[in-house]
Amino acid sequence: MKGRVILTAGEMRAAEARSIAAGTSVETLMERAGQAAAAAIRRFAGPMPALVLCGPGNNGGDGYVVARALAAAGQDVRVAATGEPKTAAASAARAAWGREVHALADVEPAPLLIDSLFGTGLTRGLLRDAAAELEALAGMARITAAIDLPSGISTDDGAILSPVPDCDLTVTFQTLKPAHLLQPAARHMGRIVVADIGIEAASDLHEIARPRLAAPGPESHKFTRGLVTVIAGGMAGAGALSAGAALRAGAGAVRLQAREPVHGVAAAIIQTPGDPLDRIDDKRIGALLLGPGLAPDDEGRALFEAAAGSGHPLVLDAGALRILADGAALPAAGPTAILTPHEGEFAALFGEDGGSKVERARAAAAKVGAVIVYKGPDTVVAAPDGRAAIHAATAHWLATAGAGDVLAGTIAAMRAAGMAAFEAACAGIWLHGRAAALAGPFLIADDLIAHLPAACAECL
Ligand SMILES: NC(=O)C1=CN([C@@H]2O[C@H](COP(=O)(O)OP(=O)(O)OC[C@H]3O[C@@H](n4cnc5c(N)ncnc54)[C@H](O)[C@@H]3O)[C@@H](O)[C@H]2O)[C@@H](O)CC1
Numbered sequence: 001m002k003g004r005v006i007l008t009a010g011e012m013r014a015a016e017a018r019s020i021a022a023g024t025s026v027e028t029l030m031e032r033a034g035q036a037a038a039a040a041i042r043r044f045a046g047p048m049p050a051l052v053l054c055g056p057g058n059n060g061g062d063g064y065v066v067a068r069a070l071a072a073a074g075q076d077v078r079v080a081a082t083g084e085p086k087t088a089a090a091s092a093a094r095a096a097w098g099r100e101v102h103a104l105a106d107v108e109p110a111p112l113l114i115d116s117l118f119g120t121g122l123t124r125g126l127l128r129d130a131a132a133e134l135e136a137l138a139g140m141a142r143i144t145a146a147i148d149l150p151s152g153i154s155t156d157d158g159a160i161l162s163p164v165p166d167c168d169l170t171v172t173f174q175t176l177k178p179a180h181l182l183q184p185a186a187r188h189m190g191r192i193v194v195a196d197i198g199i200e201a202a203s204d205l206h207e208i209a210r211p212r213l214a215a216p217g218p219e220s221h222k223f224t225r226g227l228v229t230v231i232a233g234g235m236a237g238a239g240a241l242s243a244g245a246a247l248r249a250g251a252g253a254v255r256l257q258a259r260e261p262v263h264g265v266a267a268a269i270i271q272t273p274g275d276p277l278d279r280i281d282d283k284r285i286g287a288l289l290l291g292p293g294l295a296p297d298d299e300g301r302a303l304f305e306a307a308a309g310s311g312h313p314l315v316l317d318a319g320a321l322r323i324l325a326d327g328a329a330l331p332a333a334g335p336t337a338i339l340t341p342h343e344g345e346f347a348a349l350f351g352e353d354g355g356s357k358v359e360r361a362r363a364a365a366a367k368v369g370a371v372i373v374y375k376g377p378d379t380v381v382a383a384p385d386g387r388a389a390i391h392a393a394t395a396h397w398l399a400t401a402g403a404g405d406v407l408a409g410t411i412a413a414m415r416a417a418g419m420a421a422f423e424a425a426c427a428g429i430w431l432h433g434r435a436a437a438l439a440g441p442f443l444i445a446d447d448l449i450a451h452l453p454a455a456c457a458e459c460l
């Protein structure tokens, strides 16, 4: 599955402009948005007394439509605004509401709060009084719903510009926006509904969705399912986690190459202790994973050089990324490598500046000509050709040692099974997140491995 489309604020404005140029007025779009939002809110919250907070722009305009639609359905609705509308469409929507509009500063709370103050047009934080009013009213509501985005959020990078209410529902239009999935904004969304307002939207940025995996057939054998070689570093436990994950994610064969025997791993993992580079010229290797447990010392660098020169599809994590940051080079030609940095490794490799997490991941991928898996509570994947995808992690129990080693092994299994680098990364991230959800609270990295088969089975 390809996953839902994500547009930035500018891309959404451009799509809206194309739609308007093709004959659909902004008033029509606003009417569709407000009606769809009202319907979604009614389905979610039922007919509770509602208070709609309307801002000065078109997000506020949507709010007046929502209020009219809820009132038409018989709901008890009040509206409060920060001031007069500043756009013609929002003014028309307020006129069509036709009832009293309270001042935000002295409005009574309601059990259902609808935040229609600011959407994709917000460029700076809300004024202190408005932010405080929003926070207080949300605190007194039983349910808070946001129109397009909770107010106080920067659409494209998910930054918090002023205090943001914790919403139970966010209704957005036509596509997701980056802030719906990127932290720190994403935690405020609640359930996200994407309403169709009839705008054509295409993008090379998607949400990561459940992948499709193939079950083995009569023609399959272990090497057609994929051979993963994990070159273990000095801390062999990390390599063991990666190897276990690769095997449980469906690799036909996994070699764990360490100097010493690694105890406590599945007997099905192939070990020939001694030279970690043993059989590295085996043409059947579908993914070569280097980095977990690897120290950035002379031996680490030698292993890196050998792996980089092997011509196999590479998955580079942890210590291998440190070695890369210290000046080692990726192969100039050959299969696209996958790099899986967390925040610290990403900063060491590519610096800390450069816009949103998506923009930074894209620039990094273009710079090194590899697929970048920029991990964290939100994970962004970017390819050198500009494609990118965001995974909105909900399984925060993944914040545990070794989770990254499991991810690297899972991605290696997808790569060895024949997926292209970008698709393999996306598939591995989805499976990893799903395994975490299945493993549940207080999971440890080993539990992820045990739950990978169930996650994979959902993809057949
Ligand atoms: N793009 C589209 O296709 C559609 C957009 N719609 C709605 O329109 C919204 C975008 O509308 P706008 O572009 O008018 O933007 P907003 O309604 O988000 O607000 C922007 C307005 O507030 C001002 N502003 C920005 N930050 C401020 C701050 N901190 N304090 C005070 N004023 C501030 C801006 O100068 C501008 O006048 C979307 O979020 C969505 O709700 C819908 O009407 C349907 C169609």
Ligand SMILES: Nc1ncnc2c1ncn2[C@@H]1O[C@H](COP(=O)(O)OP(=O)(O)O)[C@@H](O)[C@H]1O
Binding pocket: 318, 342, 375, 376, 377, 378, 379, 393, 394, 395, 396, 397, 398, 399, 400, 401, 402, 403, 404, 405, 406, 407, 432
């Ligand atoms: N708070 C969080 N919520 C969801 N996922 C998280 C969170 N923190 C970390 N993760 C995920 O867990 C994994 C941790 O990887 P990494 O930082 O390399 O840890 P380690 O090196 O200990 O294995 C990554 O896949 C990351 O995206």
Ligand SMILES: [K+]
Binding pocket: 059, 115, 116, 117, 118, 119, 146, 147, 148, 149, 150, 151
């Ligand atoms: K809003």
